[in-house]
Amino acid sequence: MLVTTEPAEDDALIRAAANGDRVAFGELYVRYARMVHGILLVRVPPGDAEDLVQEVFLSAMRQLKGLRTSAAFRGWLGAIARNRAIDYFRSRKRNEPLEEAGGQVATNATEASAVLELIRSLPEAYRETLVLRLVEGLTGPEIARQTGLTPDSVRVNLCRGMKMLRALLGENQ
Secondary structure: OOOOOOHHHHHHHHHHHHOOOHHHHHHHHHHHHHHHHHHHHOOOOHHHHHHHHHHHHHHHHHHHHHOOOHHHHHHHHHHHHHHHHHHHHHHHHHHOOHHHHHHHHHHOOOHHHHHHHHHHOOOHHHHHHHHHHHOOOOOHHHHHHHHOOOHHHHHHHHHHHHHHHHHHHHHOO
């Protein structure tokens, strides 16, 4: 069940969480975990995305007092998720030989992960929107509200992204 929210409700929760209210922060987690998971899923292996969601929210909780306005929360949280995905690969490069990483991807290949890889090959503008819609199950208006994109931008990204994905799926069959 997806909780739809009004910006005023989110603003009150964000302010309360910034003042140390853990229940309010928990509610923000419930409202935005799927968005964060979708952002991460576009960038990291599916098995690691769930753990990274927790890390993103822990980081956000520690840094929330520094957020200047509650209106910036959604974009700020998305940026933390994107940066955490970059950090994930930086640390893996230091800790894991390249041949092991490639072997792991090859052994986990399923139809779903193959489609996810195709989505990852699309232009940046379409990746997150498609994953938030197809994997996380968010509607267009929910994606717009949570990412800060306009509803028209979300519609265009979904339409163009799906067209490109269908073309790639047709080539791979």
